[in-house]
Amino acid sequence: MPGAQHLTEAGVVLYAADDMPLWRRPLARFHASGCAACTERIAAYRSDQEFVRRMAAELPHGLNWDRMAAEMTANIRVGLEAGECVARRAQARTLSTGWRVAAASAGFAALLVSAWWLNMPKSQSASLERAVKRIAQVRPWRGGPILPFEDPGPLVEISAAGIQLRENGGALGVSQGLARPVSVTLSAQGSARARYLDQETGQVTITSVYAQ
Amino acid sequence: MRNSLILLMLCAFAPAARPQQQAFAQQQAFAQQQGPGSSQTLAHRTDIPHDSPVTLAGDEWGGSGATIRGGAYAIDVKLALSLRNSSQRRVRGVTLTVMAQEATPGGKGSLSVPSLDVAPGETFTVRGDLHLLRPIGAESSPMVEVSLDGILFDDLTFYGPNKLLSRRTMMVWELEARRDRQYFRSLLEQSGRQGLQKAMLASLTRDADRPQFGVQMVRGRATNTDGEKDVRFAFLHLPDAPVEPMDGVARVAGNEARAPKLVVRNRSGRVVRHLEMGWIVRDQQGREFLAASLPYEMRLPPRSSAQILQDASLRFDPRTSLEGMTGYVATVEFMDGSLWIPSRADLDDPTLRRVVSPSPEEQRLVQIYRKRGLNAVMDELKRFTN
Incomplete structure (x- = not known):
């Protein structure tokens, strides 16, 4: 079985x-x-x-x-x-409210700076830099003198090198030409003249630039 | 919620950036077309009217170009124009307007050539090298236009639109040129070659010793009034001047002087329509230099006085402290178009001799003396009849 x-x-x-x-x-x-x-x-x-x-x-x-x-x-x-x-x-780790606000502000500031840097002409950035430096020097918040507000308009500058135009402290142009002028004069009407001398012929050429 | 806020902020900035983006895109397109740091061939036009007493014989613009600087084109104009005198008179001076943009500071310039003596049918060349500015996006082409502002002939007649008031300026130069040629001829007659040579050398020395200080000038309100005080003008006495400065004051603070205010009297029997004063400043070290010219348009009747103001501010080297100011009458124009300029005797003033540049004609003659000698100067003096 x-x-x-x-x-x-x-x-x-x-x-x-x-x-x-x-x-x-x-x-x-x-x-x-x-x-x-x-x-x-x-x-x-x-x-x-x-x-x-x-x-x-x-x-x-x-x-x-x-x-x-x-x-x-x-x-x-x-x-x-x-x-x-x-x-x-077991608590989830998160940032405190203050740090969150700071992070958001930093991102916003980065956005502003990028937009300014990409779009603003360099001359404007230079003007802003000068204005900020001026404020830092004068320190009106510490009871210093009232910050002088200047509305200078275009500015003509003459020197031995020639004529230069400035606006908001920046240079709009450079001295006229590469040759050094024999004399430069300024007119209170907003123009400047530079006199150049041809070394060979003695011919005088006078260049004028008008700021206004 | 948080993500929605960020999206809203981005959307808010997008429209504000659009115009700048367009300008930036234009800049990028221009740069890409031309390459970084390069300049484009300058689109230009030379406009000489068909009825002008000079005709365009040729022009060269080699080396001219435009580069982008911020929101504007920096235009480098290097030109040489050949003009032919197609009139029956001798050309003594020419002024050309060089325009990139009329309303923009630095968008307009001029080229002037005084002390010419171009006979009918002869050709002469005007060379210039200047920098102009033109905003990006400014309409109209070409980039630069050269046009005739005025021509002065030997009989002191004038042709041209005179938009830059070049008639008055060229008349002053021509009168100075005649004055100085007459002076040197007289010197040659009275003192011979030695006298002329001595004068040439003295002019050379003065030119070399003449100081050129940096000066900035701005028109407009400057509200920095800390430490400002009124400083009175002293005046050089020019006995033959038809206009006599009586009093004058300017606001001075450290290295800045602004808003000169003068009282002048018309001693002549003719109406004065234009006065130009020379503004000389003295610093704390006693150095004097010509700061600026003060032009005034007016209508001053005979034997009358007027107060004249100039809305201008001068700024000097920060290390400079202004201690005094002197004024003198540089040019007077009467209503009939005739002009008065200081005589050689007036220019013998020690201050004027030190700070005022010689006339373009004197500089030309001195340069001829340097390069070709005294005989060449004498030949030049004989060539001119006046």
């Missing part, structure tokens, strides 16, 4: 519930195929399992499932809150 030793009680239960390990299942099947007693015990266990499943699938008479679901949910929440009370809280 194949598998002369009968299946143990545990083996019968496992085999009936299909929970027996795979490597033992062929031996158990081979024995049960030739042993009426074991086959009868396996069938009895499977019948009992089926009966229990049918019984479990039926809800008890008069059960209020909604109330039971609410009670279960409440129990779960109570459990979670209790867990929070006793557990250590």
